[in-house]
Ligand code: ASP
């Protein structure tokens with residue numbers, strides 16, 4: 001018998017019929033003897049609808065009072081559906097549990113969870129249904145955790161209760177080697193490490209809220225992504241198990257077409273230049289991703305960085321001003337780029353992954369614009385029109401295609 005935290009997202013509770021189907025699923029787990037805590041999102045579309053209602057009059061504290069109602073609807077309906085099935089259940093809002101957060105309305109962070117009531121209910125054999133995405137600050141104000149925050153609620157509950165597993169039920173059956181809409185032969189991964197999942201998520205695989213993965217990694221909460229209404233093992237996100245697992249070098253290929261590249265050419269090669277260029281960008285709250293500076297050859301250097309595409313115009317205006325101050329030669333911008341990344345903890349111990357990657361791209365005549373690496377990731381920036389071609393080439397080159405995997409295991 002285990003203690004499980006199960007989270008159901010908006011589409012899984014999108015209609016009353018679906019809520020009843022979720023109730024049956026949860027009741028079946030309870031029947032097997034597990035202790036179950038459920039965290040739920042609002043019915044799909046509901047949070048957006050609530051936000052739209054407040055257009056033009058929104059204030060942070062009242063936004064949280066407003067949007068937290070979405071989840072309150074689903075906890076009550078799910079608990080009623082469970083009770084109707086003869087499975088005793090009780091619902092709690094975030095404030096009722098006392099999911100204590102800071103006071104940063106609409107993007108609060110969880111500080112502590114009082115799990116006493118939940119434990120008492122579990123001991124009485126009840127399923128405990130908790131509203132995702134919300135909490136309360138010290139003063140008793142309702143807070144919310146940012147979009148997609150129900151994932152974080154579930155992980156935080158699992159951490160507080162030391163649950164055996166936090167199961168995230170959603171509309172996909174796991175985490176894939178890459179986006180199946182781009183590569184038809186993409187495969188579901190049986191397992192992936194927290195670190196890899198963070199890279200995949202921050203690079204655009206939107207299965208889980210990034211903060212939830214960070215939280216799970218920090219408290220070592222085994223996290224499993226599963227399909228709400230199809231059976232299957234899903235994908236387990238956990239710590240690396242070096243001893244039992246011969247990790248493949250590459251777990252997945254992430255990509256992102258939301259970035260734009262800015263280059264300043266011919267800046268003097270003196271101390272403080274990178275700071276002078278990037279300082280004003282960060283002061284404007286523009287997030288910078290890749291940064292590359294060239295080796296100086298003629299006492300001047302070139303610096304290139306990428307930002308979110310939506311920020312490019314703003315960044316360019318700031319950069320033009322800095323460039324003329326520094327006496328730089330020219331500023332260039334390009335928003336037709338895409339970033340492709342190989343992700344895998346296995347690359348720590350495998351040499352030659354980078355050259356294998358560059359050869360695969362060369363074989364399909366893709367020109368690489370920028371290259372950056374970290375311990376478990378190699379990213380290249382290429383012309384946007386090569387995105388699909390590049391992802392497919394890499395997926396094949398690193399043996400991630402479904403058929404080649406089947407061949408290699410002799411199935
Ligand atoms: N209902 C909230 C949202 O749509 C939280 C969640 O679903 O995770 O962002």
Ligand code: MG
Nearest residue numbers: 009010041148
């Ligand atoms: Mg979600």
